Amino acid sequence: MSAAAEREARRTEALDSFRVRGMPHRRFEHWRYSDLRAVLDAGQVAQAGTAKWKIEKLPEGVELFDLSVQNAPEWVMKTLGHVGNRRTMVEASLAFSEGGVALRVPKGKKIAEPIKLEISGQGNLRWLIVLEEGASATIFEPHTHDAGYLRNVGVEITLAEGAELQHVRCAPLAPKSFTVELMALELAKDAKYHGHFANFGSRLSRTEAHIVLGGEGAEAHLSGVAVLGHEAHSDVTTHIEHAAGKTLSTQLFKHVAGGKSRAVYQGKITVRDGASGSDSRQTARALLMSPRAEADLKPELIIFNDDVKCAHGATVGDLDVESLFYLRSRGLPEKEARRLLINAFLEEAVDAIGNDALKETIWHDIEAALPRAMEAAK
Template identity: 55%
Template sequence: MSARTTDALAEAIASEAKRARPSAWAEARRAKALAAFQAGGVPHRRVEDWKYSDLRSALSSPAAVVETAPAPAPFADIAGLRLEIRDGVLRSDLAKLPPTLEACDLSQLDAAPDWVRAQFGAQDAKEMAAASLALMAGGVALRVKSGVAVEEPLQLNFTSSSAHHARVLVVLEDGASLTLLESHDNAAPLANLGVEIVLGEKAQLTHLRLAHSAETAVQVEEVAVSVAAGGAYRLHAADFGAKLSRLEVAIALTGETAEAQLSGVAVTADTRHADVTTRIDHAVGNTHSTQLFKYAAGGHSRTVYQGRITVAEGADGTDSRQTAKALLLSPRAEADLKPELIIFADDVKCAHGAAVGDLDAEALFYLRARGIPEAEARGLLIRAFLEDAVSEIENEALRGAVWSAVEAALARASEAAS
């Protein structure tokens, strides 16, 4: 048994990190974040929010870096703007971006413009979000100015092979809009990404995240979003698990008619682990949120969904819906689903549902009795189960990209469990 304590692991992570050069304006925030991270340490299963995903355990026994074939770039066929980030550092030329999209390389904090200095790391961060702020190697900040609609989608393609931390900041001013396509191809023992998204009034962000990891990799991403009045944040997250993969999305709906629509699928095989944890805070009334997550777990894999909705006192007219369902494709697969509602207002609509099960035997018999062979019948039913979550993606080409990735993962997940 390892003699390490939580603090020792946090210290090791901090000392191993290749940090971006310090910059005066950011130092206070980064130092505070480092202190917070080291005080709290790496989360483990006795921390309520991490009870299904023991990050400390996953990081305490790092496997040797395994050479794996790179996953096919999921958005390769999608036209638009592309930025490559490797091991947390931006590798693309920002000059190629259109004038409607301002950007800043976060490994060069000295050169950061005012809008970055105002927002970057401004929110209090804890645990891994604090680590990513303190220890980041780099990243990118993006801004779209008032009323500007960036037509072409922007891809942020992250590839990782060594342990690192990174940060992203996205600022959409009032009335601005952007489509962000985030892809991950991760083989690192720890890839820790902290994302801050600030949406002004009536700003709209469509965010599609597709993450592939090696079975020995650890992927952590914490996304903190604030949505002002009339703003809309739409996220679809497709995850295929890792040694431990955790996507945390915390959304504050701070103005009336602000809305968040989240959907996602996770398809896991072998011994993979995929965790999506969401926190939506309806701080004012007449705000709206929906969540639809569908998981298919095969092999000995484990999928986790935790969704907490908080409705503040006086936030009447809040409408919040949450559905999480998991299909177990093998006897050793596991799903943990935990919806949570903390409601302080009276006049609200909050609906939630969670279910775990295996394929409907009646439906399977019906398809086979009409001639469809068992494996194909199972495939039909699994795809039918995932379909509504993927259909939340409005753009057909993007939906197709997600289905391709889901099909590949299903092929592995559907293999007979050992």
């Protein structure tokens, strides 16, 4: 079978699978806080077309394949539609997108300059990145929104032995849009993934990552911030599977919600039978700036092995009254004192980004979003 025919066959499978299962909704436990079916029907997803992607300057040493070309090389064929489980919206993005992008960093190549992958427009989209043995790269994924969109992105990331990827995803405020991005990652022995998800909310926003730590010594480090105001919604859902021994995962999510916004974090960790000596830590905290804002934080552990360390914590609260008084008694006006404390709250999570320029970009977006988040509900 030609590559094109093989792709078509997989696409047909995806289409059938989506048709049978349809849109996820709140009776699926993991979509409880983000009822997609209540706001969109399957037809809208099918007819949404293909979203746009752009890489203005590809760093030297990175290979790129445009997915709108049907005859894909072997490394794309092995990856596209084959990483992770077949979640219904993942199948939809495969079935309905006419394009997307695949990237590869060859064995041993260290790419210092970030790859900037911009995503815009309405529709379904796929992108994937393959890091071969010992390769390293940074990918910055800013989304832009200029209208009310439906966007459904499927992402596949595979990291071979000893590879290391930094991934910073930034989704700006899109009050009229529905934005879904589902990622699937597979990490081999000693591979490392550092993911940072900054969300400023949309009408319904879902960022989901399924990570399989498949080789001994593999590590996933997730961090993220959500700064929400008005009626914005942001749902970050993660599932990390410790499938091999001595694997490590850390998660640190900080959310600030004002107005009538809603911040969701669901973090599931599975430790498989053979994953002895694994270590997982997850922390999620939310600050509510308004009585009508809501935060749902749900850590979940499923462990099939005795020899593991798992720690998790989740707290929802308001700014500390003592701290606020202390700062004001030193002359800071109330608003400035609040802002300083919110920045301090978010600091740790932003600081996890390993690239200073990207860190600054995220801070810049946070500063712009804070006035909204600091408003009480109207």
